Amino acid sequence: MSLDEISDTTYKQIVGIVYRNSRINLGAERHNLVVGRLAKRCRELRLPTFETYCQLLNSGNGKPELTTLIDLISTNHTHFFREEHHFDFITNTVLPEFKANPRNNVETFRCWSAAASSGEEAYSLAITLEEYARRFGRLSWRMQATDISSRVIEDAKDGIYETSKLRLPSPALHDIYFQKGIGESEGLSRVRGAQKEKISFYQANLFQENLPFKGEMHLIFCRNVMIYFDNASQQLLVTKLINHLLPGGYLIFGTSESLMGINHTLRSLGRSIYKREK
Numbered sequence: 001m002s003l004d005e006i007s008d009t010t011y012k013q014i015v016g017i018v019y020r021n022s023r024i025n026l027g028a029e030r031h032n033l034v035v036g037r038l039a040k041r042c043r044e045l046r047l048p049t050f051e052t053y054c055q056l057l058n059s060g061n062g063k064p065e066l067t068t069l070i071d072l073i074s075t076n077h078t079h080f081f082r083e084e085h086h087f088d089f090i091t092n093t094v095l096p097e098f099k100a101n102p103r104n105n106v107e108t109f110r111c112w113s114a115a116a117s118s119g120e121e122a123y124s125l126a127i128t129l130e131e132y133a134r135r136f137g138r139l140s141w142r143m144q145a146t147d148i149s150s151r152v153i154e155d156a157k158d159g160i161y162e163t164s165k166l167r168l169p170s171p172a173l174h175d176i177y178f179q180k181g182i183g184e185s186e187g188l189s190r191v192r193g194a195q196k197e198k199i200s201f202y203q204a205n206l207f208q209e210n211l212p213f214k215g216e217m218h219l220i221f222c223r224n225v226m227i228y229f230d231n232a233s234q235q236l237l238v239t240k241l242i243n244h245l246l247p248g249g250y251l252i253f254g255t256s257e258s259l260m261g262i263n264h265t266l267r268s269l270g271r272s273i274y275k276r277e278k
């Protein structure tokens, strides 16, 4: 065997390793993509075959390479204000409801971007919260943002994006929330420190036993990640997310994702928005 072909057994082994460590379900349709990316990685490591790559993953020294493998196969596509109606829903429903509850006068609004990728979702949410506070008065908030890929979480912590790709709902938001790069950083925009300080970014697997933070949330975004999991994993994840949600809290999935076939106690509000009633 060479890096031009992979045996069924070796491919299945790699699929199994990925599944056990992330629950990402690599269907047959992703075969070519996975093999292409792994072949490149094997060349970088000067490994002659996929079998030797598998041996490395299974060896005592395999842990760092496992991190790289997950980085390689995870799909991290995202952008600012993706599925913008979810951010409108937060402004028009979630936050007014939170502020209207007298018990929340001294309460911090807690939210979690559970598959945050390179941070665009978390920062879009931060801008939404800050804009609400600017228009309607003080809002204390904190955010947790997690992703299994250490590569994208490092990008999220940096908070530097191509200015041309920002896609903000209004251009005026740019100067409030971003600093424009100059010189070598021309064309780049950096999220301002005040927003970053309220967000804690962590590399974390949604299925790991203990998450790196505690506390129940008023809002959880778990968007465009369920599609990579099989039914059993989706069920496990939804149960876990509900346990991290306060009564009255909101759980939002990607618009193309639904909880059909999943047992849950949430009320569906349409457009992949769910509420925990009690």
Ligand SMILES: C[S@@+](CC[C@H](N)C(=O)[O-])C[C@H]1O[C@@H](n2cnc3c(N)ncnc32)[C@H](O)[C@@H]1O
Residues within 6 Å of the ligand: 022, 023, 024, 074, 075, 076, 077, 078, 079, 082, 114, 115, 116, 117, 118, 121, 146, 147, 148, 149, 152, 204, 205, 206, 207, 222, 223, 224, 225, 228, 254
């Ligand atoms: C397509 S991106 C979605 C990003 C963002 N939520 C959005 O909707 O734009 C999916 C993200 O889920 C992450 N992911 C996949 N499996 C995961 C797991 N088991 N635990 C945590 N994150 C995971 C991937 O690394 C990837 O960054």
